[in-house]
Amino acid sequence: MKRASLVVLSIALFAIALPARADATPQIQVQIDGDTVGVGDVVHLQMSVSSPDEMPSDPQIGATPGFAVRGQSASPSQTHIIVNGSRTDRFTLTVEWALEGRRVGTFAVGPPSVVVGGKRYAPHAVTFHVVPAGQAPARRAQPPPSQQLPFGFSPFDPWKGFFPGFDSNDRAVETPPTVTVDPKLSLDAPRGPLYFLHATADKTTAVVGEQVTYSVYEYIDAGASNLEVDEQDVHDPTAADFLKRPLLREDQEAGLAGYASVGGRTWIVKLVRRWALFPLHAGDLVVGPMSIGLVRPRSVAGTRRATETIRVTVTEPPLAGRPPGYAVGDVGHFALSAQVQPREVEQGGAVGVDVELSGKGNLPNVLGVPAQEGVEWLAPEVHDEVGPAGHDEYGGKRRFAFVVRVRRAGDVDLGTIALPFWDPEQKKYDVAGARVGVVRVAGSRGAAASRGSDTSDEMLPGLPSVREELGGQTPQRRHVDDSPLFWILGVGGWPFAFGLAVAGRAAARKALEAWRRRSRSPTADLKQRVAAAHAACASKDARTADAAIVRALEAAAVAHAGVSVRDAVGGAVAERLERAGVPQPAATRIAELLRECEAARFAPHAADVVTARDRWQRAQGAIRSLERRA
Amino acid sequence: MMRRHASHTRGTLLGACLLLGLSLALPGRARADEDPQALFAGAVKALHEGRAGDAIDALEALADRGVVDPAASFDRGLAYAMRVRIGVEVPGDLGRAVQGLEEARDLSRDPRLVEDASHALGIVRSEVAKRRARSGDPAEVDPGRSLGRSVAGLLPEDTWAVLAAVASAALALGLFVRWVVRAARARVAAGIGAGVAAPVLAVAVAMALAVRHDRQNLREAVVVAASARPSDERGMAVSGATPIAEGARVEIVEVRGALSHVRFGRIDAWVPSGALRELARPG
Numbered sequence: 001m002k003r004a005s006l007v008v009l010s011i012a013l014f015a016i017a018l019p020a021r022a023d024a025t026p027q028i029q030v031q032i033d034g035d036t037v038g039v040g041d042v043v044h045l046q047m048s049v050s051s052p053d054e055m056p057s058d059p060q061i062g063a064t065p066g067f068a069v070r071g072q073s074a075s076p077s078q079t080h081i082i083v084n085g086s087r088t089d090r091f092t093l094t095v096e097w098a099l100e101g102r103r104v105g106t107f108a109v110g111p112p113s114v115v116v117g118g119k120r121y122a123p124h125a126v127t128f129h130v131v132p133a134g135q136a137p138a139r140r141a142q143p144p145p146s147q148q149l150p151f152g153f154s155p156f157d158p159w160k161g162f163f164p165g166f167d168s169n170d171r172a173v174e175t176p177p178t179v180t181v182d183p184k185l186s187l188d189a190p191r192g193p194l195y196f197l198h199a200t201a202d203k204t205t206a207v208v209g210e211q212v213t214y215s216v217y218e219y220i221d222a223g224a225s226n227l228e229v230d231e232q233d234v235h236d237p238t239a240a241d242f243l244k245r246p247l248l249r250e251d252q253e254a255g256l257a258g259y260a261s262v263g264g265r266t267w268i269v270k271l272v273r274r275w276a277l278f279p280l281h282a283g284d285l286v287v288g289p290m291s292i293g294l295v296r297p298r299s300v301a302g303t304r305r306a307t308e309t310i311r312v313t314v315t316e317p318p319l320a321g322r323p324p325g326y327a328v329g330d331v332g333h334f335a336l337s338a339q340v341q342p343r344e345v346e347q348g349g350a351v352g353v354d355v356e357l358s359g360k361g362n363l364p365n366v367l368g369v370p371a372q373e374g375v376e377w378l379a380p381e382v383h384d385e386v387g388p389a390g391h392d393e394y395g396g397k398r399r400f401a402f403v404v405r406v407r408r409a410g411d412v413d414l415g416t417i418a419l420p421f422w423d424p425e426q427k428k429y430d431v432a433g434a435r436v437g438v439v440r441v442a443g444s445r446g447a448a449a450s451r452g453s454d455t456s457d458e459m460l461p462g463l464p465s466v467r468e469e470l471g472g473q474t475p476q477r478r479h480v481d482d483s484p485l486f487w488i489l490g491v492g493g494w495p496f497a498f499g500l501a502v503a504g505r506a507a508a509r510k511a512l513e514a515w516r517r518r519s520r521s522p523t524a525d526l527k528q529r530v531a532a533a534h535a536a537c538a539s540k541d542a543r544t545a546d547a548a549i550v551r552a553l554e555a556a557a558v559a560h561a562g563v564s565v566r567d568a569v570g571g572a573v574a575e576r577l578e579r580a581g582v583p584q585p586a587a588t589r590i591a592e593l594l595r596e597c598e599a600a601r602f603a604p605h606a607a608d609v610v611t612a613r614d615r616w617q618r619a620q621g622a623i624r625s626l627e628r629r630a
Numbered sequence: 631m632m633r634r635h636a637s638h639t640r641g642t643l644l645g646a647c648l649l650l651g652l653s654l655a656l657p658g659r660a661r662a663d664e665d666p667q668a669l670f671a672g673a674v675k676a677l678h679e680g681r682a683g684d685a686i687d688a689l690e691a692l693a694d695r696g697v698v699d700p701a702a703s704f705d706r707g708l709a710y711a712m713r714v715r716i717g718v719e720v721p722g723d724l725g726r727a728v729q730g731l732e733e734a735r736d737l738s739r740d741p742r743l744v745e746d747a748s749h750a751l752g753i754v755r756s757e758v759a760k761r762r763a764r765s766g767d768p769a770e771v772d773p774g775r776s777l778g779r780s781v782a783g784l785l786p787e788d789t790w791a792v793l794a795a796v797a798s799a800a801l802a803l804g805l806f807v808r809w810v811v812r813a814a815r816a817r818v819a820a821g822i823g824a825g826v827a828a829p830v831l832a833v834a835v836a837m838a839l840a841v842r843h844d845r846q847n848l849r850e851a852v853v854v855a856a857s858a859r860p861s862d863e864r865g866m867a868v869s870g871a872t873p874i875a876e877g878a879r880v881e882i883v884e885v886r887g888a889l890s891h892v893r894f895g896r897i898d899a900w901v902p903s904g905a906l907r908e909l910a911r912p913g
Contacts, residue, residue, distance in 0.1 A: 241888070281888060281903075322694050324669065325687030368687070371718035373680030415681070460715045460753055464746040466677045466708055467701035470670050471738065479845070481791040481838050490795035491835060494802030501806065 026051040026116040028123045036129045037101045038136035040183060042070055042261045045126060046096045047112045056093040058115040062122070066107035066130050067099040071264030098264030101130040185217070185260035185269045192305050194224040194297070197272075197290060199237070199307035202392070207317045208279050209329035209362055210424045213247070213392045214239070216273035216290050216307055217257055222266040226297050233293030237307065241285040241314075242277035243362060247388040276394035278362040279314040280329070286311055317422040323429050325368055326420040332361015332395065334421050338434035340414070347409045347444040353402040353436055355380075355417055360395035367400055370415030370436070374408035409443035522559035529555040530623070537616045542607035546597040549612070549619045553594055560626040565594070582629065590622050666697045673705060682713040689730075698910045700738035704747055707731035711754055725854035727754045728877035729907045732852055737912050758877045767857070768872050772879060773895030782840045790838035797831035800824070849882040851892070851906035858892075858906070860899030865889055868899055882908065 029048045037043040049056040055076055061069060072095065079090040093114065106129050113122035190196055195218065202213040216237070220227060248255075254270040261267070272290075279285055291306035316328055339354045357363055363386055369377040380403075386396035406412050414436035423430050480486050518524065529552040536548035557565045563580035565573045573594055577587035596615055600607045673688035689706040692699075707730025710723045728751060735747040755772065762768065775783065785793070804824030808817050857873035863886065874880065874894050880901075884891040889900045 283887070319694055319696070322691065324684075324691035326691070326694075366720075368683055369718065370681065371683035371713050371716060373682075373712075373716045376717045415684075460711050460757055463708060463711055463715075463750050463753060466674055466705050467743070468674055469701060470667065470697075470699050471701040471740065471743070472699065479791070479842070480788045481842055486791065486795070490791075491798045491831075494799045495805075498802040498805050498809075502809065 026056060026114075026121055028114070028121060030110075030112060030123055030126060032126055032128070034137075035127065036131060036136050037099075038131055039101050039104060039133045041133070041136055042098050042100050042181070042264070043067075043128065044096055044098055044264065045109065045112065046094065047114065047123075048092065048094045049114045049116065049121070050090055050092045051116045052089055053091070053117055055091040056114045056116045058120075059093065059095040059112065060114075061097050061112050062110040062125070064099060064107075064109050066101065066103050066105055067109060067128070068102050069097055070100045071098040072096070073264060096264060098261070099128075101128070104130050104132055106130075180259065181261045181266065182258035182269070185258050185267075187219075187260070187262045190219065190221075190263045190265070190267070192300075192303070194221045194300055195219065195227055195229070195294060196305045197292060197307040199287070199290065199310055201277075201287070201310045201312060204311065205313045205315070206279055207315055207331055207422060207424065208282055209331035209422070210279065211332070211361060211394055212242070212277045212279065212312055214273070214275045214277050214287055214310065215271060218254060218270045218272050218292075219260065219262065219267040220270070222259070222268055224297070228294070228296035230293035230295045233291075233304075235291045236273070237290040237310075238288035239275070239277055241280055241283070242287070243280060245276040245278070245362070245387075245394050247274040247276055247392060247394065274392065276362075276388075276392075277312075278329070278331075279312065282314050282316050284311055285314050317429070321429050323420040323431050325418060326422075326429065327364070327368075329362070330364055330419065330421040331424055332359055332363070332421060333423050333425070333430075334359035334361065334363065334419055334432040336367075336417060336419055336432040336434035338417060338436050340436055340439065343437075344440045344442070345406060346442050348405070348407055349441075350378075350403050350405045351439055353377075353404050353414070355400040355402065355434060356397060357400065357419065357432070358395075358397040359432070360389060360393050361421075363395065363398045364419065365398075367417055367419060369402065369417060372415065374406065375412060375414060376405040376407065378403045378405065404439075406439060406441045409441050411438050412441050413438050522555065526552070526555040526559040526623075530620075533616060533619070537609075537613050540609050542609040542612040543601050545609060545612040545616065546601045546607065549616050550594060550597045550601075552623065553590055553597075553619055556623040556626050557590065560623075560629065565590075582626065586622065586625050586629070589618075590626075593619050593622060666692055666695060669695075670702060670705075673702075673709070677705060677709055677712065680712070680716065682709050682716060682718070685709040686713065698737065700734045700740070700743055700747075703730045703737060703910070704734035704743060704750075705730075707734060707747070707750065707754075711750065714757070721856050722854040722876065724754055724758050725852055725876040726907065728758075728879075729852035729854060729909065732879060733909050736909060755877055758875060762875055767875070770875065770878075770895070778840065779844070782837045782844070785837070787838060787841040787845065790834050790841060794831060794834035794838050797827045797834055801827035801831055845911070848911075849908060851880055851882050851890070851908045853878045853880065853901075853905055854907045855902075855905035858901035860897055860901060861889070863889065863891070863900050865900070865902075871897070871899060874901065879909075880906065882906070 027050045031046045031048070033044045033046075045061070047059065049059075055078070059072075059074060061072075074096075075094045077092045077094070079092070080087065095112070095114070097112075099109065106127060108125040108127050110125040111122040112126075113120050115121075187198060191198060197216060197218055199214065199216045201215075206212050214237070248271065254272040257269045257271045259266055260269050277287065287310040289306040289309050291304050293304050294300045294302070317326075317331070335358050337356045337358075341352050341354070343351070345351050355367060357367065365382070367380075371377065380400040383399040383401070384396070386398060387394070389395040404414065416433050416435045418434075419432045421430060421432065422428075480490075529548070533545070533548040533552040536545040539545065554564070554566050557563055557577060557580075561577055561580040561582050563576050565576055568576055571591070573591035574584070574587040577590060578584055582590075593615060597619075600612065600615070669688045669692045673685045673692070676682070676685035676688065686706070686709045689702060689709055692702050693706065707727045710727035710730060713719055714723045714727065731747045731751045731754065735744050735751070738744050738747070774780075782790075801824050804820045804822075804827060807820035808824065811817055811820065853874050853876050856876055858878075859873045860868045860871040862868060865888075874892075874897060878894055880892040880894040882890055882892055883898075885903060888903050890903045890906055891900050892898075892906070
């Protein structure tokens, strides 16, 4: 009864208080999750601003001496409440900064500020003490972010808190665990909201057979509630190029690996897979992603989270120093021991050889036995005690129980069982060996007889004898056809030369013809005639000079006017020239000159060479005028 | 005082000598381990003493060191065959024996060694065929070479090359004579010469190129597992395909991850790379 009246009183006070709180000045609260922080640790500074008028905006942290800002998240919210017809609004902006301590000292951070109604408000600076890494006192984990309620409680659940234990979610909120963040689990950024997977490998380069420890962690937001993954939708990573050996029991609940600070939030980190992977061959090998589907909460329902794809570069161990009998893949650190029972046996009888192989790494399934004639090693019975050895190593013991039949009499040395391996820690080869020792074999007539019958159906009879000497490395021999010159000259050269000859001859013919054609051209003819006329006029024979002048003029008519006047008489010369486009004065002049020359040539009296030379002067003028016209 | 000094000097000298001796002895031992001659001698000794396992270890170590020698390959083949014969056979030993002997036959220019290797190959392959026949599997271990390869293999590469050069010269000469000379007889003779030289040139060039291509690119291997089941390139077994027998010599077309694309007679499929051991090629 008393409690019920208290609730009613609270509601009344709440209703009265509402108008009083709704003033224009924003309410600003600054909170930190610790004032002492180690170098490299992250501290959170939270500023919550409420205003009845508008949403606060542009939050700024201000100066951060001694710190680096690792992240900022802002959560705006609005509340509208109507009581008795009166409406009240509340706009709240919650901003959180993740600050990483960078150097030792005491620093004033901020003041953080925010803009409300066009005015910037800055409450006060916050003082932090940064101490050397690892010396900071343990801080309480950041409480899970809850919806910021402007009035301290939800109007839809006013009874919350009055009845302890009534609300099932209260427990998680009331008792946030005290956690220490492990920097090794930190990441640059979360791979998804609320929940994500992250895969790691302890090495990115390995030799064939060397253990690569592969781990998958799940990161759960410490503030997430009702998170549920779809257990039917879990897909393990693919690692087809590796021999996979689990280092964890996968049928059990994932173990807590620690807490991490990623993107300014605290995450619970659990180890879900840890495998020892042994590369089966050299190359760039891939471990595919592991994926998982989410069912709840609703905001992430139906989405998937997947790990990174891991790549491992795998090589073979070096050839230098590799011991005889080494099998690629035998990597680790191994030891062998052997026991023989009994040491004395009859010929054809058997002894038991127990060999124990122990160590770290992928223990070989098969041991090379010292095979020799007269000693038959039967297939061994193998007993395994192999599994996870320590936190992230794989190894144990493997026992090989051999039965060895000895067909020879006398002291038979069974030899030594040896296992060469590559030690990745020492980066060198080593050999684990176990001396089997000598067995005394008493002769037996029956066994000798059966041995004799065995040889009659001997397997692979008639093999040739072994070679005692190395033949020498086969030298890299050069072949005739390795040289391009062989193909160019030796094979292609002859047909090419023939083709060249054919083409050359054709080209020569073509050139000759062209030259001949050129030498028969009217222009060339004119040149010859002009030269002849010059020569004739230089002599004292006037008739010859006149004949040469006539030929030069006829050649000029052909070359420059394209018309032959050779057989033309009288006015036909001028007529033909005019038809060919020669102006009438020039045509008449040429006709005149031709007539004068003909007259002089066939005149009964002796011709005057000086007159002939004068005609040649005029004829040259006529030829030039024809040439210019052309 | 002087005596004490002398004894101190003697001690220092002794220590230095010991260190020097040790430093000289240790690399010497390492060198002996690495020395191919010593490894081979050890292997031969082990073979004579019937210690097939030790011989195999030494000869494999020799191969690991990159020694390509017909005698070493021959002895390695014999060592694996011996391990089968003395009854401590490891699966794949017959195939490994075939691989060593095939390699010796390919590498050697000694006719005696080639003959011995061929003889031993016959013995080992007979054993493989016998076992397969017993288990009802097809016993084909050597489908023979294709016609083209058989023809190309009739003559050495250099002979094909020289023949091509000679045919080329003869062709050119024939054509030239036919072109230049006017006498009918000479023209006919030159025409016949060119007509013969042209196909010879074509064949010789093709064969020389084929042999050269094989020498430079052909990769062959021997199946060193009880059998190699043909699969597709995803590793899914080809239904109805006949497994390739142990000791079969196959042509490697491509290697992709843990699978190798091989040709063996009419079979053109993928098999696990681990089931094959490649043959060293002659220089």
